[in-house]
Amino acid sequence: MFKGLPLLLLLISLTVQAEPWPDEDWPVGPRITTVSDLETYAFPPRDDTTRHGIRTDALLIIRDGQIVYERYAGPTTEQTPHLTWSISKSLMATVLGVAYGEGLFKLDDPALKFYPALERHPAITLANLLNWASGLDWQEDYEYAPLKSSVVAMLYTRGHRDMAAFTAEHDRYAAPGQAFRYSSGDSNLLATALKTMVGPQRYFDYPWTALFEPLGIRHAVWETDGSGTFVASSYAYLTARDLARVGLLMARGGRWNDRQLLPKDWVAFSLKPFEAYKAHQDEAVPGGHWWLNRPAESAISPWPDAPPDTFAALGHWGQALYVIPSEKLVIVRYGDDRDGSYKHNELLKRVLQAVRP
Amino acid sequence: MKRFLLLLLVVLLGWGVYERENLWAFPDIISAYTAKEYCSCRYVTNNDAGYCRGYVKQWLPTSQFTDDSASKTITVSGMGRSNSAQWLSDRQGCRLIP
Numbered sequence: 001m002f003k004g005l006p007l008l009l010l011l012i013s014l015t016v017q018a019e020p021w022p023d024e025d026w027p028v029g030p031r032i033t034t035v036s037d038l039e040t041y042a043f044p045p046r047d048d049t050t051r052h053g054i055r056t057d058a059l060l061i062i063r064d065g066q067i068v069y070e071r072y073a074g075p076t077t078e079q080t081p082h083l084t085w086s087i088s089k090s091l092m093a094t095v096l097g098v099a100y101g102e103g104l105f106k107l108d109d110p111a112l113k114f115y116p117a118l119e120r121h122p123a124i125t126l127a128n129l130l131n132w133a134s135g136l137d138w139q140e141d142y143e144y145a146p147l148k149s150s151v152v153a154m155l156y157t158r159g160h161r162d163m164a165a166f167t168a169e170h171d172r173y174a175a176p177g178q179a180f181r182y183s184s185g186d187s188n189l190l191a192t193a194l195k196t197m198v199g200p201q202r203y204f205d206y207p208w209t210a211l212f213e214p215l216g217i218r219h220a221v222w223e224t225d226g227s228g229t230f231v232a233s234s235y236a237y238l239t240a241r242d243l244a245r246v247g248l249l250m251a252r253g254g255r256w257n258d259r260q261l262l263p264k265d266w267v268a269f270s271l272k273p274f275e276a277y278k279a280h281q282d283e284a285v286p287g288g289h290w291w292l293n294r295p296a297e298s299a300i301s302p303w304p305d306a307p308p309d310t311f312a313a314l315g316h317w318g319q320a321l322y323v324i325p326s327e328k329l330v331i332v333r334y335g336d337d338r339d340g341s342y343k344h345n346e347l348l349k350r351v352l353q354a355v356r357p
Numbered sequence: 358m359k360r361f362l363l364l365l366l367v368v369l370l371g372w373g374v375y376e377r378e379n380l381w382a383f384p385d386i387i388s389a390y391t392a393k394e395y396c397s398c399r400y401v402t403n404n405d406a407g408y409c410r411g412y413v414k415q416w417l418p419t420s421q422f423t424d425d426s427a428s429k430t431i432t433v434s435g436m437g438r439s440n441s442a443q444w445l446s447d448r449q450g451c452r453l454i455p
Contacts, residue, residue, distance in 0.1 A: 048411060075404045083402065147379050156389035156440075157382035160453045208448070221401050223450040237401055237450065336412070 020065035021257055022216060022248070026241055029066030034357050038350040042333070043073055051338040055318070057082060058240040058334040063327075063355060065248060070240075074336065081219050081237035082334045085315030088222070089187040091207075092232035093130060093270060093289030094246060096194060097254065097262040098210035104197040107269060114193035117168045124176040126193065129186045130288040131274040137173040138183040151184045155234060161226035163233070164192035180277045180286055184233030187289070188225075191232035204228070207236075214261055215249060217242040234316075240332040243321050247330035250290075250311070251323045271311055283344070284312065305349035318342045329355065384436035387417040389453055392433040395422075396442040396451035400429050430454075 020027045042056045057076035061069035076082055084091070099105065105114070107127040112118045114126075124134045139150045150170070153159050159166030167185030174181075195203045202209070207230065212220045220242065223235035230236075238246075249255070250270075254262030270288040277286055279299035284291035293303045293310035301308060306324065313321040318335030322344070331351055335342060373380060391413045398409035406424065419435035429444035429451075444451045 075402075075408050080402055080404075083397065147376070147383055152386055152390075153379070153382060156393065156453070157385045158378065160389070161455075221448060221450045223397070223401075223452055226452065226455070235397075235450065237397075 022065070022241075022245060024216065026062070026244070027066045029063060029068050032061070032068050032354050032357075035069065035354050038069075038347075038354045039071070041346060041350050043071065046073060048074075051336070052341075053337075053339070054342045055336045055338070056333060057336055058332060060240040060244055060332040061351060061355070062244050062248060062330040065328075067241075068355065072240075076240075076334060078239060078241060079219075081221055081239055081242075083315075083319070084236050084238060084243065084313075084334075085234055085317065085319050086184070086187075087243070087313040087315040087319050087321055088232055088234055088236035089184075089289050090313030090321070091211075091236050091238075091246065092187060092190055092194075092230070094249070094262065095207045095211050096126075096130075096190060097266040097270070099194060099197050099206075100266050101261070101263045105193075111189055111193055114196040115164065115168070115189060117165055118189070121168065121172060121176070124189075126190070127269070127288070128176040129190050129193075130269070131177070131180065131276075132182050132186050132286055132289075133177050133180055133274060133276060134183060134186045134189070135172050135174040135176045135179065135181075136167065136170040136183060136185060138167070138170055138181060138185045140182050140184060151233070154184060154188070155231075159225075162229070163188040163225045163227075163231065164229055165227075178276055180274055180281055182282055182286070187233040188229065188231065190289075191230045195229060211246070211261075212242075214256060214259070215242075215245040217245055240334055243332050244330050246313075247321050247323045247332065251325045251328070251330055253325075283314070287311065303345040303348050305345050306352065310348065312344070314344075320344065320347075322348060324348075327352070327355070385438045385440060387415060387419060387435040388433040388438050389440040389442075390415070391419050391422070391435070392431045392440045392442040393451060393453050395424070395433070396429070396431045396444055399424065399431075400444040401450040 042059050057074050058072050108125050111124045112122045128134050139148050141149045154163050154166050167189055198206050221237040222230050254267040270290050273292055273294045274286045279296040284302040285294045285296050291312045291314050293301050293306055295301050307326050309326050310324045318337035320333045322331040395409050395413045398404050398412050419433050421434040423432045432441040442451050442453050
């Protein structure tokens with residue numbers, strides 16, 4: 001019986017080594033070589049005067065836990081903590097997943113339990129907020145409707161001192177959980193709920209102790225509003241290599257090395273399509289603060305050239321973290337796109353062509 | 358014609374009252390946006406000053422711009438309003454003050 005044990009241990013250690021993980025740095029795998037179609041699309045000549053067209057700052061491709069492609073442009077380097085904009089929302093969901101694993105809340109808990117200022121909206125649950133389905137009458141437009149934009153008012157004028165309080169003052173347009181409406185306010189309500197869940201002492205360091213440090217992320221920045229609440233909607237900054245660590249965590253079902261950092265049912269909720277979403281309401285199908293490449297109703301998938309298990313965290317001006325578990329792919333794309341010319345499907349198509357020669 | 362202009366005035370006034378909060382806050386957008394996003398571009402992302410001035414450029418002009426690099430405080434004026442942002446710490450980055 002004991003004779004077989006060393007062999008078993010050897011086999012286990014071989015299996016562990018066969019699954020590469022980033023340590024202090026990312027392991028480097030065999031570089032992909034057929035990249036000209038990909039680079040023609042992602043890195044056209046950059047126009048800093050008109051700011052037209054696709055303006056990629058960083059493109060990093062991780063396959064099976066190893067870097068297979070990496071390129072930077074503009075002022076961005078591998079050391080740059082780039083603004084992620086709304087990728088921050090998915091990062092907050094991941095931080096909340098750790099708190100969920102600590103047993104600090106349940107998905108159907110009313111948000112009011114953790115944020116008394118929601119007294120006018122007692123039926124909103126944490127799951128509703130994660131699905132962007134609070135039913136609050138929020139206007140997300142950035143540049144095109146500045147007068148009516150809730151998000152511009154939240155970030156720069158009436159809301160910046162306390163973004164959750166600003167959100168909670170909104171009226172209701174639908175019953176919670178019944179309709180999808182993308183809302184940065186919902187994300188910041190989650191950020192303030194976390195303060196009560198973990199307590200004000202732990203809150204200040206919680207994204208670092210819960211998520212960044214276990215993943216080996218050393219240089220994350222997360223800006224706060226005037227009341228000290230993390231701006232979960234918009235203001236986390238990470239290097240491309242560090243953001244890819246979060247992608248790898250999600251690609252591997254919430255596990256980091258041998259530690260199940262996110263409970264499996266949390267990951268399942270994160271990647272479950274929100275059932276009240278109607279086709280074409282947004283650029284992809286919402287899950288629990290992540291974007292899914294699933295067909296909604298009878299419509300085709302949002303990114304038809306990518307596998308159906310593709311999911312993403314997406315941000316303003318072209319920020320994206322794509323995860324394709326079936327292809328063992330994690331892709332970080334940072335940009336400074338000031339028009340709508342960049343298309344997720346086109347980039348994913350060309351990445352998939354490059355990694356499948 | 359006179360009645361029409363009067364009606365238009367009433368409608369406009371009504372809209373102004375209805376949207377008073379949004380209208381009052383509106384002129385702050387450009388200076389607050391420029392101060393906050395420049396601060397983060399310069400002191401969080403560590404890009405150079407020239408790049409960051411281009412990065413925050415919008416179609417509305419700003420009239421005054423100061424970056425006090427000792428206190429890492431940016432003050433911007435535009436549309437008759439002034440706003441400031443300040444870098445706080447390595448982890449917290451920048452935020453609008455007060």
